[in-house]
Structure formats: structure tokens, C-alpha cells
Amino acid sequence: MMHFAKLNPGSLMQKESRKVREFRRREQEILDSALRLFLEQGEDSVTVEMIADEVGIGKGTIYKHFKSKAEIYLRLMLDYERDLAEMMHSEAIERDNAALPRDYFEFRMSDPERYRLFDRLEEKVVKSNQLPSMVEELHQIRTSNFNHVTGMIQSRIDDGKLEDVPAYFHYCAAWALVHGAMAMYHSPFWQDVIKDQEGYMQFLMDVGVRMGNRFKRREETEAADPS
Numbered sequence: 001m002m003h004f005a006k007l008n009p010g011s012l013m014q015k016e017s018r019k020v021r022e023f024r025r026r027e028q029e030i031l032d033s034a035l036r037l038f039l040e041q042g043e044d045s046v047t048v049e050m051i052a053d054e055v056g057i058g059k060g061t062i063y064k065h066f067k068s069k070a071e072i073y074l075r076l077m078l079d080y081e082r083d084l085a086e087m088m089h090s091e092a093i094e095r096d097n098a099a100l101p102r103d104y105f106e107f108r109m110s111d112p113e114r115y116r117l118f119d120r121l122e123e124k125v126v127k128s129n130q131l132p133s134m135v136e137e138l139h140q141i142r143t144s145n146f147n148h149v150t151g152m153i154q155s156r157i158d159d160g161k162l163e164d165v166p167a168y169f170h171y172c173a174a175w176a177l178v179h180g181a182m183a184m185y186h187s188p189f190w191q192d193v194i195k196d197q198e199g200y201m202q203f204l205m206d207v208g209v210r211m212g213n214r215f216k217r218r219e220e221t222e223a224a225d226p227s
Helices: 009-041 048-055 059-065 069-088 091-095 097-109 112-127 132-158 167-186 188-193 197-210 214-224
Strands: none
Touching: 009 048, 009 059, 009 069, 009 112, 048 059, 069 097, 069 112, 069 132, 091 097, 097 112, 097 132, 097 167, 097 197, 112 132, 112 167, 132 167, 167 188, 167 197
């Protein structure tokens, strides 16, 4: 009579959990290494082989996680937008939505090189119509972020703290400030003009935080017309 060892379901689940954790850890290593190489050498110069060498794995292992370099591009952008969403839904912001402008500008402007990289990567994948389902997911996250933030902006408008204009005016103005700041940061001409780039970026963040403030506008109007 043959005897079979009993399988321990808990042990199998634990083993499976370890495999999943290891898979995710390796995936994050690939993403971190790819981002580092893209920033250092430019995404067009970086090959899948180079990313594999940086991680210390075979090229084939990369393809177990990502089907193409374009998929790596999109995962990096998706993670960036998810991180922004997490920041926007943080307990600190939920308790005091006045903290949102400062946190938003710090998030967007703290790493100009990464911001510029992601701007280029998105243009590449959209123009080449690569991985439309992932592009759609990226846009859905952005739409969710937009709706969440404009809702918070509307609350501040209703409280009389921001200018009474459509809430998306405030959001789009913030985006325009960030995008313009990043363009100037990387412009050869403006790099020569702006000697203190760190100080300038901090100044722009301060401007962004005050932008659209109703009381600020009221003070300026009263100063211009003392009567």
C-alpha cells in the first residue's frame, strides 16, 4: 500500500507568497535600474541587455516581467501617477486641503530630470500607438487625480479662499506653471540666465502656492484702488 505525504495548504501558500514577493522585488529592481539608465544615458541609448546587466540578470528574465522597453516606459509613468494619487489622498491632505498646493508643487518639481524624461516617454508611446490599453490606464489615473483635486479646489472656492472661477482653471494654471518651469530649467538659454536654479524653483513653488488666492487678489486690488 502506497502512502502519500500530506500537503500542507499553509506551507504552499507561504511558498507561493514568497515567490510573488520575489517576483515583485525583481520587477522593482528592473524598473529602478531602467529609470537610472534612462536618466543617465537617455532612453534611446539604453537597451534591454543594458538593463539586464545593471540588475545582474539575463535578458530573458526581463521579458518575464515586461514584453518590451515601451512597457517599461509606461510602468514607470503609471507608478509616478499612482504615487501622485497616493500623495493627494494622504491623511494630511484629507485633514487640511490647504496643504495640497505645496505638496503638489514639491512632487512635480522636485526632480526636473525625471519630469522631462516622462514627458518624452509619453510622447514616444502615444505617437507610435504602443500599448494603448496601458496608455488608457494612465489617462484614467490622471482623470481620477484631476477629479479629486478639482473637488478639493471647489471646496476652497466655496469657502471663499480661492478666486471664484471654474475649479479646473486653478488646476490647469498649476500644471502650466510646472510645465513652463521644467521647460525653462532645461533650456540652454535660461540655464545661463538663471544662476540659482534651486532658489528659482523654490520661488516658483512659493508663487504656485499663493496663485489664485482670493485674499491675495483682494489685497492687490485694494492697494491699486485706495478709494
